[in-house]
């Protein structure tokens with residue numbers, strides 16, 4: 424895995440709804456509209472995990488979605504970063520202790536997964552962009568470790 | 571060694587072809603960057619910097635390349651390479667600005683039509699070989715679309731060949747087609763040109779004719795299983811194809827050169843004046859930008875994706891009728 428700065432400025436994002444209430448998904452759409460225009464950072468929404476560098480998960484993981492989440496994670500080529508958008512993805516939020524929930528994402532994904540959080544219920548688009556900035560910082564750290 | 575002999579020699583042709591291939595890739599990525607920037611500006615966004623496609627490609631080559639278990643590996647890996655090589659070869663048969671085709675005399679319009687069709691076929695095979703249902707649907711759509719737009723494209727070639735009585739693209743581009751026909755033929759060629767502009771987004775699988783990729787419904791269509799290096803090669807192939815189709819359109823319908831109006835002089839190299847060559851090259855790049863702007867960016871922003879049956883209908887019925895009408899006018903006008 425050899426990363427360079429180019430990688431940061433060409434992040435392709437795959438968005439998976441793992442059981443969210445849909446509010447965060449709408450905020451993600453807001454982040455690619457003219458007002459916030461994340462494409463200026465080279466961010467592009469792609470349709471398949473095979474093309475993705477960033478996996479964007481929204482929502483607590485429901486029982487039905489657990490296997491799919493893991494499978495999508497596996498299908499994504501290395502190097503990859505997981506961006507958890509919304510409180511319910513990071514802590515299960517308003518769905519806390521619900522019977523249909525398998526738990527927050529970080530408990531399900533493999534130990535070595537690189538997870539970044541953007542919190543809010545729902546997340547503001549600014550916070551999603553902030554999450555991307557944190558992904559950059561994270562990638563910078565990964566580069567530093569490798570050298 | 572004598573310069574004339576060197577330029578006629580095969581070794582020089584090989585070197586030139588390699589050089590033109592690299593220039594083609596560079597130009598393609600550059601124009602893709604402009605296209606994305608212009609599109610963003612038309613949607614009142616800021617958009618990515620023009621260097622973005624270079625970054626995308628570099629990133630894709632850094633990523634892991636996955637070959638799915640369900641795929642047929644050799645076909646899966648060969649498809650992107652074939653899709654890239656065909657438009658690169660086509661570049662060698664096209665006149666580029668002040669320079670004639672490198673492979674002049676070895677093939678003309680017919681060969682170019684085949685070379686333009688190969689990438690679509692390669693993409694379809696790659697999709698079928700990847701063993702994903704989404705990619706299979708994408709491949710089928712690509713083939714349907716290809717069969718639809720080939721007819722107007724072939725009619726264009728026939729009409730031009732009829733007018734010039736040759737398939738040689740160097741001869742066709744030596745004189746603008748508008749000068750060689752009368753009023754009726756002019757209208758005929760204008761109709762054919764309109765059909766060709768409609769074919770171009772289909773040929774490049776751009777919105778409104780990107781049913782084969784269709785991110786929102788097919789999740790990437792025939793590229794769905796491609797990742798890393800293979801996807802990067804497809805990316806490059808796509809942008810080179812943009813340059814090739816643009817240069818094809820320029821060679822057939824707008825082979826104008828500024829130096830024929832006014833000579834800029836300069837030291838003479840092999841029968842061409844240096845400043846003339848530079849100005850004509852710049853003018854060619856400008857024409858290419860305009861064509862890509864009209865046929866790719868504006869149409870992409872202005873239209874939404876057609877359903878595949880409507881797209882097919884669009885090419886089979888209205889566009890075929892328009893180009894047939896154009897050919898009829900050319901034939902009648904030529905005979906008169």
Ligand code: SF4
Pocket residue numbers: 443444445446447448481482483508509510511512516517543544545546
């Ligand atoms: S974080 Fe809140 S708004 Fe976002 S998906 Fe979860 S419940 Fe909905």
